[in-house]
Amino acid sequence: MKIGLLPLENITVFAPLAGITNLPLRLMAKAEGCGLVCSEMISAKGLIHNHEKTKALLASHPDEKPLSVQIFGAEPLVMAEAAKIVEASGADILDINFGCSVKKVIKTGSGVALMKEPLLAGEMLKAVRKAIRIPLTIKIRSGWDPSGDQALVIAKIAEEAGVDAITVHPRSAKQGFSGHSDWTLIKRIRDLIKIPVIGNGDILSAQDALAMMEETGCHAVMVGRAAFGNPWIFSEIIALMEGRENPAVGIQKRFDTMTHYLEASIQHLGEKQACYLMRSRLGWFAKGLPHSAKFREASKAIGSRTLGLQLIDEYRAMVEIENQGV
Numbered sequence: 001m002k003i004g005l006l007p008l009e010n011i012t013v014f015a016p017l018a019g020i021t022n023l024p025l026r027l028m029a030k031a032e033g034c035g036l037v038c039s040e041m042i043s044a045k046g047l048i049h050n051h052e053k054t055k056a057l058l059a060s061h062p063d064e065k066p067l068s069v070q071i072f073g074a075e076p077l078v079m080a081e082a083a084k085i086v087e088a089s090g091a092d093i094l095d096i097n098f099g100c101s102v103k104k105v106i107k108t109g110s111g112v113a114l115m116k117e118p119l120l121a122g123e124m125l126k127a128v129r130k131a132i133r134i135p136l137t138i139k140i141r142s143g144w145d146p147s148g149d150q151a152l153v154i155a156k157i158a159e160e161a162g163v164d165a166i167t168v169h170p171r172s173a174k175q176g177f178s179g180h181s182d183w184t185l186i187k188r189i190r191d192l193i194k195i196p197v198i199g200n201g202d203i204l205s206a207q208d209a210l211a212m213m214e215e216t217g218c219h220a221v222m223v224g225r226a227a228f229g230n231p232w233i234f235s236e237i238i239a240l241m242e243g244r245e246n247p248a249v250g251i252q253k254r255f256d257t258m259t260h261y262l263e264a265s266i267q268h269l270g271e272k273q274a275c276y277l278m279r280s281r282l283g284w285f286a287k288g289l290p291h292s293a294k295f296r297e298a299s300k301a302i303g304s305r306t307l308g309l310q311l312i313d314e315y316r317a318m319v320e321i322e323n324q325g326v
């Protein structure tokens with residue numbers, strides 16, 4: 001699997017997730033063998049105006065490479081300038097968001113709003129293509145209605161503008177994240193264009209990933225929500241694709257991962273901000289474990305590293321005792 005001239009180690013991709021896929025979480029996916037990690041969406045305007053918080057989102061580490069950095073915006077010149085900044089930051093791929101359906105973003109003509117403006121989209125893609133040398137990708141939805149017709153138009157325009165791969169999340173703008181994604185649209189786009197298609201939407205397990213590849217012929221699979229608290233989904237997909245056995249993740253590994261996430265987040269964000277984030281994140285890793293609701297509730301009070309580590313240790317002991325009693 002190659003995007004432009006860039007080879008990927010395998011066909012798994014960790015989705016861009018605003019407020020979620022920061023450096024520590026991307027490194028955790030990478031440690032599980034994920035073939036390509038993506039930054040959360042970054043404002044093109046914020047980049048060109050040198051906003052500190054926006055630029056901080058470009059933080060990367062050699063261990064996570066290759067990295068795809070996603071930007072959003074609608075103005076061709078602004079997007080081209082932002083793309084140059086992303087390229088200079090060392091990103092391996094520049095991705096453009098054609099899927100965000102949040103009102104604040106649509107209002108500016110960005111995200112999924114671009115899907116009903118094929119002329120502007122084409123002009124913007126050509127400007128960005130001219131501005132950078134690294135591979136250029138886009139991530140689209142079905143469009144404004146569920147027919148998928150707008151997605152077909154945008155896919156063709158993108159291919160003609162020199163885009164190197166397209167990720168398809170086949171839900172309409174109106175759908176948001178409700179209902180189901182329509183995988184048949186991934187196949188229609190796969191059949192229409194020659195550049196690689198990355199399928200996305202509702203992959204909850206390694207089996208789902210395999211099913212999507214078989215049903216749609218997509219070249220790679222992107223996983224978003226199912227990787228919350230579950231970076232192991234990437235090694236599971238790879239093992240399944242290679243026909244290998246993959247041992248289930250044990251309690252030890254799960255708790256070690258929680259501790260690592262806390263520590264790495266503190267290193268990346270500082271103790272205060274990381275602990276605040278952990279209040280809603282550590283609970284992800286407790287899914288399916290006994291007393292997870294109690295742990296989630298308790299984690300809402302994490303105010304320091306010490307408290308976070310103590311909470312994880314106490315919960316680990318509780319789960320271990322429970323398991324011994326079985």
Ligand SMILES: Cc1cc2nc3c(=O)[nH]c(=O)nc-3n(C[C@H](O)[C@H](O)[C@H](O)COP(=O)(O)O)c2cc1C
Pocket residue numbers: 015016017018019020040041070097098099100139169177200201202203222223224225226
């Ligand atoms: C909290 C959240 C944040 C997201 N942020 C982004 C984003 O920054 N850029 C983007 O292209 N898609 C974003 N998405 C969409 C996901 O990348 C993905 O397309 C969607 O969740 C469907 O995949 P899944 O079913 O595997 O989760 C976001 C989704 C969620 C739930």
